[in-house]
Amino acid sequence: MNHPIVSKRTNLFLYIIISVVFGLFQYILLHYFFKLDDMLASIDSAVYCISFSFIGLAIWFMVYYNDIEKNNIVVFTVSHLISSTIAVAIWILKSRFLVSLFIEDNAQYSNFLNKFLYLRIVQGYLGYIIAVLFYYVLIFYQTTIDNREREESFKLLLRDAELKSLKSQINPHFLFNSLNSISSLTMFDPEKAQAMIIKLSEYLRFSLQFKPNDKIAFIKEIENIKRYLEIEKIRFGKRLAMNFDISNDCNEILVPTMILQPLFENAIKYGVHENTEETLITVKALKEDNHITFSISNNYDPESLGLKGQGIGLTNIRERMQLVFGSSELIHIQNINNNFTVLLYFPDLNVSQ
Amino acid sequence: MYHNKTEPMITAIILDDEELARQITRRYLEQFPQVEILAECADGFEGIKAIQQHKPQLLFLDIKMPKLDGFEVLELIDSKPEVIFTTAYDEFAIKAFERNAIDYLMKPFSRERFAVAIEKAIARIETEGKIPAKIDEAREQINNENLNRIVIRNGSNIKIIPINTVNYIEAQDDYVMIYTSEGKFLKQQTMKYYETCLDPNTFIRVHRSYIVKIEQIKQIEPYEKDSFIVKTLTGAKLSVSKSGYKKLKDILNF
Numbered sequence: 001m002n003h004p005i006v007s008k009r010t011n012l013f014l015y016i017i018i019s020v021v022f023g024l025f026q027y028i029l030l031h032y033f034f035k036l037d038d039m040l041a042s043i044d045s046a047v048y049c050i051s052f053s054f055i056g057l058a059i060w061f062m063v064y065y066n067d068i069e070k071n072n073i074v075v076f077t078v079s080h081l082i083s084s085t086i087a088v089a090i091w092i093l094k095s096r097f098l099v100s101l102f103i104e105d106n107a108q109y110s111n112f113l114n115k116f117l118y119l120r121i122v123q124g125y126l127g128y129i130i131a132v133l134f135y136y137v138l139i140f141y142q143t144t145i146d147n148r149e150r151e152e153s154f155k156l157l158l159r160d161a162e163l164k165s166l167k168s169q170i171n172p173h174f175l176f177n178s179l180n181s182i183s184s185l186t187m188f189d190p191e192k193a194q195a196m197i198i199k200l201s202e203y204l205r206f207s208l209q210f211k212p213n214d215k216i217a218f219i220k221e222i223e224n225i226k227r228y229l230e231i232e233k234i235r236f237g238k239r240l241a242m243n244f245d246i247s248n249d250c251n252e253i254l255v256p257t258m259i260l261q262p263l264f265e266n267a268i269k270y271g272v273h274e275n276t277e278e279t280l281i282t283v284k285a286l287k288e289d290n291h292i293t294f295s296i297s298n299n300y301d302p303e304s305l306g307l308k309g310q311g312i313g314l315t316n317i318r319e320r321m322q323l324v325f326g327s328s329e330l331i332h333i334q335n336i337n338n339n340f341t342v343l344l345y346f347p348d349l350n351v352s353q
Numbered sequence: 354m355y356h357n358k359t360e361p362m363i364t365a366i367i368l369d370d371e372e373l374a375r376q377i378t379r380r381y382l383e384q385f386p387q388v389e390i391l392a393e394c395a396d397g398f399e400g401i402k403a404i405q406q407h408k409p410q411l412l413f414l415d416i417k418m419p420k421l422d423g424f425e426v427l428e429l430i431d432s433k434p435e436v437i438f439t440t441a442y443d444e445f446a447i448k449a450f451e452r453n454a455i456d457y458l459m460k461p462f463s464r465e466r467f468a469v470a471i472e473k474a475i476a477r478i479e480t481e482g483k484i485p486a487k488i489d490e491a492r493e494q495i496n497n498e499n500l501n502r503i504v505i506r507n508g509s510n511i512k513i514i515p516i517n518t519v520n521y522i523e524a525q526d527d528y529v530m531i532y533t534s535e536g537k538f539l540k541q542q543t544m545k546y547y548e549t550c551l552d553p554n555t556f557i558r559v560h561r562s563y564i565v566k567i568e569q570i571k572q573i574e575p576y577e578k579d580s581f582i583v584k585t586l587t588g589a590k591l592s593v594s595k596s597g598y599k600k601l602k603d604i605l606n607f
Contacts, residue, residue: 176441177371180460184373187380237372276370276396276419301419303513 003060004138011138015053018134022127023049034116040109043102051095052124055087056131063135080132088124092117170207171265174232181235196234203227210257215324218285218292218346219251225260229281232268240272240279247286255292255346256324262313263342267298270340274304290348297334297341314342325349363478366407367393368400368426369415369439374460378413378439381467388471397421398511401429405509408432410478416440416449421504421511427452429506435477437470500550503531505538512538516555520569520587522547524562532589557604559583559597573601 005011023045030041062083068076096113103109113120178200185193206224210216226244233240264281271279285294314333321330325347332343365388369375375393382388388411392403397420404412404426412434416423423438424445438449441460449457455477456470503519505512514533523530524544531538548558558564569585573593576582581593583601593601601607 173441176460180377180441181371181373183461184377184380188376235371235373273370273417274419304419 003057004135004142005057005060015056015134019049019053019056022052026123034112036108036112040103040106040112044099044109047098047102048091048095051098052091052127055091056127059083059087059128059131060135063132063139084125084128087128088121091124091127092120170204174265177235178231185234192234196231199227199231203231207258207261213324214257215254215349216257217251218253218255219246221255221257221260222246222283222285224258225264225283228261228264232272236268236272238278239275240268240281242281243283245282245284249287250285250292250294253287253292253346253348254350256320259317259320259344260294260296262317263296263344266313267296267340270304271298271300275299275301277301292344292346292348294344294346295341297339299339302338317344363388363411363475364391364407364409365389365411365413366391366400366403366409366434367413368397368403368418368423369393369413370395370418371415374415374439377461378467381464382471384464384468385471385475387475397423397426400426401506401511402509404430404432404434409434411474412436414438416442416445421513424448424452425504429504429511435474437474500547503538503540505531505540514538516551519556519566520585521563521565521589521591522556523591532587534587554604557597557600559591559593559601561594563591563593563597565591567604570601570605573598 005015026045026049027041030036030044031038034041036044062080066076066079066083071079178196182193182196182200185196203224206220206227222244229240229242233242267279267281271281279298279300281296281298283294283296285292287293314331318328318331321344322328330345330347334341334343365382367375367378367390369378372395375395379390379393382390391407391409394400394403395418397418400414400418401421409432414423414426414436416438417440421429423440427436436449436452436454438445438454438457439460439462440457443459446457455474458466458470501516503514503516505514514531514535518533518535520532520534522544523532525539528539528541529544529547531540544558544561544564547556547564551564555568556564556566563583565583565585569587571584571586573581573583576592579595581598583591583593585591
């Protein structure tokens with residue numbers, strides 16, 4: 001944090017006004033209460049107040065480095081005591097010297113000085129306390145504003161992330177190609193077209209109803225994946241084959257929503273899309289100890305060069321798994337004999353917590 | 354509709370990897386008896402074969418297909434049909450029109466929209482006949498996309514070269530010779546094209562006649578007065594021009 005007074009004009013202005021008010025107050029006290037004559041009272045209050053306002057600027061560093069949230073109360077108090085004493089001493093000595101430049105051997109004034117030195121010291125400590133409070137108020141005010149701004153930008157970020165996840169859930173090319181298949185089917189096979197529209201609607205409804213952090217039963221996720229593949233099957237016909245082997249004891253275990261989707265999109269994109277022959281997607285899931293071991297594998301055309309973009313989808317999954325389960329070791333990738341396999345381990349949250 | 358029998362026939366080929374997508378085009382074309390479908394193909398290889406054999410005037414072309422994409426197909430054929438792109442992707446429209454496409458139909462498209470494209474095609478084919486050298490012009494078109502493979506046709510043989518296997522490229526008149534770890538391949542293309550489309554962090558044009566993969570550079574040594582040559586890992590020696598030397602210096606920090 002920069003010095004709040006030096007770096008901000010409004011604060012500097014406020015600080016000067018406060019100093020002037022204190023100066024005037026001191027003048028009134030000296031002139032009417034201590035009966036110093038006009039000249040002496042003006043010089044004294046001007047010099048002492050101006051000199052204190054410079055020392056006051058330095059007190060900021062005491063406030064800044066003596067953070068009550070970091071230091072314990074003893075350290076906090078002692079360091080303020082020491083620094084206030086030093087500040088008061090410097091203030092009085094400096095001001096005395098300065099005043100002596102203007103006022104030479106005035107009996108009334110030196111009498112006043114000696115008699116009321118203790119009041120001056122009290123004034124100094126009071127001034128120190130006021131300056132410190134002033135800074136704490138400024139810091140508090142600034143942090144409140146900062147927090148509010150941070151909160152706003154955080155909200156914006158969150159909304160952005162939600163939108164992005166929404167977009168990533170529904171791949172526009174998948175959507176438009178499916179609509180194109182439907183458009184074709186309406187002419188040749190209206191019933192199949194209708195069936196596809198219903199599947200697509202179910203898929204979209206499911207995909208849109210969840211937030212990124214939601215969890216659902218594994219079987220629900222698998223059902224949605226099946227819907228997705230059935231839609232793609234209509235599009236790709238013989239080129240897409242699938243084989244599911246899901247053990248029943250996996251069904252109710254909770255997994256993050258749409259976590260499997262990118263794996264299947266990759267299998268379609270890099271397997272089926274690039275291959276004129278059949279691409280077989282094999283899906284297995286079984287319960288072992290306290291987790292599901294899930295695997296998806298697909299063959300691909302080795303000449304397609306496809307696998308390039310796989311990284312992004314897989315990185316997203318790894319990050320989400322890390323976020324939900326606190327481990328980045330839950331995803332494994334194998335690429336053997338033109339077969340691309342991804343293994344995922346879903347810990348059973350009910351057991352592990 | 355009433356069609357005059359003497360109306361010139363327009364020959365067409367449909368190239369799309371999805372049966373349902375081809376069906377739409379076929380069904381919509383029933384309204385245009387002057388367009389005759391010579392073949393329907395499901396992938397780039399098949400497509401090239403059919404185009405070479407039938408030399409259609411009109412080509413319905415999908416972009417994302419197995420083996421070869423639509424643009425690669427255009428690059429590899431000798432005849433120059435008019436092209437109507439049919440795709441679900443909007444991001445290739447500019448590239449498509451740079452290749453002189455007649456139209457760019459976004460899937461799913463309506464019968465009316467399709468008819469507009471066909472009318473345009475008929476108009477162009479009837480008025481201009483065949484426009485020679487169109488694809489050659491297209492070859493000169495330079496896009497700022499990074500290439501990730503090069504396709505080459507040798508007779509009926511199609512070779513796909515992944516960019517990461519390319520060691521260096523040498524200019525040879527109207528052609529370039531592409532040296533890869535598997536051998537060398539001749540391709541009709543310009544050096545300028547590769548200079549622009551290859552990733553500048555991976556490939557560097559060191560000379561009017563040479564583009565070399567940076568990883569392939571084994572050493573750079575002086576050669577005669579004021580000139581240098583690059584020795585590659587495979588043992589080739591490539592001349593380096595003055596500006597090429599400066600580029601090498603910048604990128605390799607020596």
